[in-house]
Amino acid sequence: MQEKTLIKLSLVTSVVGVIALFIISFFVKYDLIAITDINEDFVGKTIRIEGQIISLRQMENTYIFELQDETGVIPVIAYTEEQINLEKNSFVEVTGIISMYTCKLELKAEKVILQNF
Numbered sequence: 001m002q003e004k005t006l007i008k009l010s011l012v013t014s015v016v017g018v019i020a021l022f023i024i025s026f027f028v029k030y031d032l033i034a035i036t037d038i039n040e041d042f043v044g045k046t047i048r049i050e051g052q053i054i055s056l057r058q059m060e061n062t063y064i065f066e067l068q069d070e071t072g073v074i075p076v077i078a079y080t081e082e083q084i085n086l087e088k089n090s091f092v093e094v095t096g097i098i099s100m101y102t103c104k105l106e107l108k109a110e111k112v113i114l115q116n117f
Contacts (some may be wrong), residue, residue, distance in 0.1 A: 030095055035072035038105060042098040049074070049107065050093045050115065056086055067094060067107070075101075078109035091115040 030048040038047065051069035058064075063078040063086055076094055078084070086092070096109040 035067070035069050035074050037071075038074065038098060040100070040105070043100055043105070044097065046095065046097050046110070047107070048093065048095045051091070053086060053088055053090050053092060056088050058086075063109075063112075067092065075104070075106040076109050076112075077106060078112050080112075084112055085114065086112070 030046055033042075033047045033049055035049060035051065038049075049067065049069065051067040053065045054068045054073065056063065056065040061079055061081055063076075063080070063084060065076050065078075065086065066073050067076050076096070078094075078096075091114070093113045093115060094107060094109050095111040096107045099106055099108050
């Protein structure tokens with residue numbers, strides 16, 4: 001009897017925890033960072049940047065583009081199953097994790113939002 005109670009309690013706690021994490025992640029906003037402020041100290045951290053796409057390549061489930069703001073340019077890699085209507089000269093907001101690739105900083109996008117002006 002006690003084992004069944006512990007299993008039920010564990011299941012309920014897990015479900016409540018997953019729901020809480022989902023709600024928290026939905027409302028979390030990262031501070032906007034200027035591209036020139038990004039350095040090696042940011043590797044592994046999640047950041048948010050905005051800018052204009054100045055070059056774009058698309059493969060099956062991957063978008064590779066360079067994002068430019070008023071301060072600089074950074075390559076962005078977005079892996080997605082969804083179709084995103086990205087075009088050169090589009091303005092986007094990107095949230096993702098900074099990583100190092102061939103000794104250069106890049107942003108691995110977790111979320112890409114088209115900006116409508």
